[in-house]
Amino acid sequence: MEQLSHKARTRQRILDEAAVVMREHGTEGIGVAALMKRAGLTHGGFYAHFASREALVEAVIAEMFADSAARFAAITSLKDPAERLSQLIDNYLSLHHRNAPGEGCPMPALVSEMAHLPLEARTLFSQRRNAVQQRLAQALHELHHPQADEVAISILAEMVGAVALARACPDEDEARTLLAASRRAVKQRAGLEGV
Template sequence: MRVSKQKAGEHRDAILNAASRLFRARGFDKVGVAEVTQAAGLTHGGFYGHFASKEALAAEVCDRSFDNAVRRLAASATLEDYIDYYVTVEHRDREGPCPMVALGGDVSRLTGPVRERFTQGLARYVAAVRERLPADDPDAGERAAALVSLLVGGLSLARAAATADPGLSERLLDGVRAQARAMVSDRG
């Protein structure tokens, strides 16, 4: 039985949303197509009508995840406000944090379209941070790259330590937040 274009679009979105949530929670290799379609409330058979492969799905998830991250950044009143949102216990403890924290380790072991799309998304994100820095800052490109590295690395380490040493994890978050805010306000 054929479904309408609208319903097919809804199914595709449901698959992308489920895959994004599952991939960010458990990684690309720990999630199968059948699990994604089940989480989307669909049958496994319809998957290949929407995506050529799990790899193609993962590449689109990277695009969508970075689109959402860039949108959240752009919606923040200031870069400091975004830092205050990003470097929190709540964000640390989310099942599916930002794509850089959730998927960076997996992507570093991949080749092909998923790695390419992740890298393109990362470049868009760094550029979005750069746009929030003063236009006359000659080091803004490097500052944006360093700021993203600080935020993502700090949140990753805070997540890793959260269960075994919550105090250390919170000190990491506090330190990253303070240093990131200083990077934004200082030019030195």
């Protein structure tokens, strides 16, 4: 593997820190000075890597979706579509995912903010969301689900919403119950009741 340049490594360090901050605190949680301090860098160095704070937010959105895809890669590469879809649902709607927003899917963390961001960021988020939706639809098509595309939209919306709601629950037992109910309902819609 080719060695990254110092500049590329520094940019990646900023992206990594910003991704954690955005997942945990949203886009408003990213202040350039605090972010650079967190990354162990000077405030002035920011503009050597990003033209603006908005450019950083776009880069971080892309980075978070790439991170999420890498985390789920072992599952998404499973050949059996029923097993693949079942494991995706179980992992996504898990207490671990609820309790680790700093390393989880960006959708539950950012969806409520997207309407307030510039068009470029919303477009990028929408494209990445659509790619996730297509992976769900692909598994449903492989299972010969009669409404694969429509059900994929519904499943994704429920999973993102369920994780966001579970994170809003101050009581972990309530969050666990919410996630379990959503897992059952999503699997039923997907035709995976026995999986």
